[in-house]
Amino acid sequence: MSAPGEWGKLIGLDRIPEVRTLRSKIKQLTQDEGPQQWSEALCKEWMQSAPEQASILYIDGHVRVYNGQQTKLPRHHVARQKLCLRATTDYWVNAMDGQPFMVINKAVDPGMIKVIENDILPQLEKRLPTFVNAEEL
Numbered sequence: 135m136s137a138p139g140e141w142g143k144l145i146g147l148d149r150i151p152e153v154r155t156l157r158s159k160i161k162q163l164t165q166d167e168g169p170q171q172w173s174e175a176l177c178k179e180w181m182q183s184a185p186e187q188a189s190i191l192y193i194d195g196h197v198r199v200y201n202g203q204q205t206k207l208p209r210h211h212v213a214r215q216k217l218c219l220r221a222t223t224d225y226w227v228n229a230m231d232g233q234p235f236m237v238i239n240k241a242v243d244p245g246m247i248k249v250i251e252n253d254i255l256p257q258l259e260k261r262l263p264t265f266v267n268a269e270e271l
């Protein structure tokens with residue numbers, strides 16, 4: 135259990151606000167490209183502070199089951215339940231020490247190789263301090 139002040143500091147207030155205020159604050163924070171820009175800034179800062187960690191990255195895919203009724207997502211095999219359920223796939227890119235670098239969410243999963251080629255590598259070219267293309271070697 136945390137003190138109410140700790141939750142408020144997370145969003146820039148002196149205490150935890152009521153739900154209506156919290157929802158409006160979250161709406162402000164998630165407008166436009168704000169979260170994407172913040173994520174890119176954090177990634178650059180992490181990788182520039184420890185460039186040796188950016189030399190080897192680990193990519194891992196995780197199926198996240200969707201329990202809602204508002205959208206009809208495609209079905210994915212969920213290994214822990216041995217069923218095909220409505221889900222999305224998250225592809226996590228982590229540094230050598232396990233620190234998260236970025237995540238890409240796919241509702242329709244084309245497969246890890248396609249996601250690496252089409253989504254992850256272009257992002258890494260923009261974010262890594264010294265990106266080395268395998269074709270240049």
